Amino acid sequence: MASNYAGLLADKLESDGDKRQARMIRERLARAPAALASAQDAAHGFSFSNLPTDGESHLHTVDVSTPSLDKGSLLLPSAVENRIQEFLANIRRYDDLARVGAAMPSRLLAYGPPGTGKTKLARYIAGHLELPLLTVRCDTLVSSLLGQTSRNLRRVFEYSQQRPCVLFLDEFDALAGARGNERDVGELQRVVIALLQNIDAIPESTILVAATNHDQLLDPAIWRRFSFRIPMAEPDLALRRMLWKQYLEPFSAEQLDLDVLAQLSDGITGANIEQVCLDTKRGAVLSNASSVDENQLIRRLGLNLALTGGRVLSTVESEVRWLNGWAPKYFSLRTLGRLYDLSTRQITKILKEETSSGPQEHARATAVECEG
Template identity: 65%
Template sequence: MAVDHLSEVLKILDGALRANASMAANYAGLLADKLEETGNRQQARQIRERLSRAPTALATAQSAENGITLNNLPVDGESRLHTVDVSQPEVRDVGLVLPSAIESRVQEFLSSVRHHDALVRANAALPNRLLMHGPPGTGKTQLARWVAAQLGLQLLTVRCDTLVSSLLGQTSRNLRRVFEYAEQRPCVLFLDEFDALAGARGNERDVGELQRVVIALLQNMDALPDSTILLAATNHDQLLDLAVWRRFSFRLPMPLPDELVRETLWQRFLDTYAPANINFKTLVARSEGLTGAVIEQVCLDSKRSAVLAGQAQVDEDEVFRRLGLTLALIERVPLSTQDAEMAWLRRWDRKIFSLRVLAKLYGVSTRHVTNITQEGGTDGHEEDDKQSG
């Protein structure tokens, strides 16, 4: 048993050596869970019986060394704000859509975590560390939640920019408190906005404090057992220090969604609100280059519009309207009036936004649309609009 679950046994021993009863109890509970999963119910029951005899105060027992408890979140010494957010993601609440190669790599990471002890025995183990990098909105935070949910562990989320302090040495102390807190229980430690801490050293703007922060980060990562699950995410991988890169066994680029992923995202986010004849093919084509987060927002806005209008399904033209306006926002096209919106949508896609469609969406006449777009009757759509007007 000790060989099969060495990671948990070592964590229990660490807790005992540090006089940290809370840490020892948490990992003893995890050991009981794993024993039960592998059919060793009697051994699991014996461990739980021992834990049940412990005083209630055990749940909040302090480490004699540093005074950190599970109920006492670490705080920034300067602002006194919490530096860690604790959550318990559930599989049913976390939707994740990834390209096949990326999904395969994530599954490889999960398998490595789940079979860490077996890999140790085979001398083939890698530290359970995953670095995600890519543009904003590509699902890095969602992936962290999904990993925690798949493993059934709490997620400790740290926005690294909140650790940075103006006080000399305070950032390094904040870091240490976060890592010590994460060691108290089985969890997934997620360092978001990672480049705020792990910026490359040696550039022209480098200062001594940055050097100390990166060194402190490396030291804290090196002190973690390989079995500890550490995730990090950055939108600016080119800024990371090379020594930090080398600490991550798994590095995962998070690309913009391809056609297949975009189609899945549109279908998933619109769900039952999608009309039977909605043109997903065109939605996929016109959303090229957008992140999953943007597609989700367009779908949410469209569904909200349908609900407020008392409709059971979204209006396809409204979905395309919101998509077009979102693109204008991304491209920083100033649209301060409805006339400007109509003109933009007409330029963006004349086939989707005929004069009649724009008139319907904005509750105006086709003549008004013709005037603001400065068009005459030059195609079938316009001629149809004139006849209907």
């Protein structure tokens, strides 16, 4: 009965000149059998018993979550924030924009280094729109069976259109890699073709978000399918200062020099800053401290920078030498002694050994960097 009434409504809209709305209703009716099967299990929302599965492993190919904005908003550079707000406005007022031919497909591609907030951005968008987030699991979506990956893709896209949601394709380069390179195989080319066809088949109002760390690997045809392309770069000085303040909560940041922290953390991502703050806050709680120790915070930042740069600091002595060489202004003999519970004489002895042990440490660090 509902299908019959929907068909009549589509006919009435078309006769009144609203062909776009009529077409959308008929597209929904074409998918009705799959949607009605799930509706028997879940009157509201998605049916978790009918999540799309891989035909080979029988594992789910999507995860469903309901992000919220309770933990604060995502901090982004001003230009990126403006572009995201434009994307959200395009979704919220899609029909108004469509009437004047100014609506763009609700598809966004975020790209940039790891740790710059691409996954958080997808959750941020879903939270702002108060929609469920469907995250595609590439580990189960990609199958070893010929043609199974393409079938899995089709099922995921069909499932995402049962009700309004944000479909999130993380690690997008695993599905949308450029065709034609010497190491390519026919099956990978078919997956890209299937992906392009599925994107083209969904209504322009369907919300699709994709993210990749390797935008240079994407097939050129993929870029044309996304009206909104967002570069996610490492945070600048002003943004790093805001990140330090946000991630240190609920500890007060008033006693800390956020400008110094922002300067010292040049070249690292927001994820690195978050990890340093989490480690520092955990240390403060375990030591029953009521505030964050600034020296401990900078120490953890220095060690994070060393790890990010591929340096091997496997002993206390190597940490002491690295910190003193990296930021001697903040790591005097007395400060290092307090942080590592060593005497000033012991710290002096460790630093004097730098000449003999430094080349070996540097060699190990260089070897790690070359392997990376």
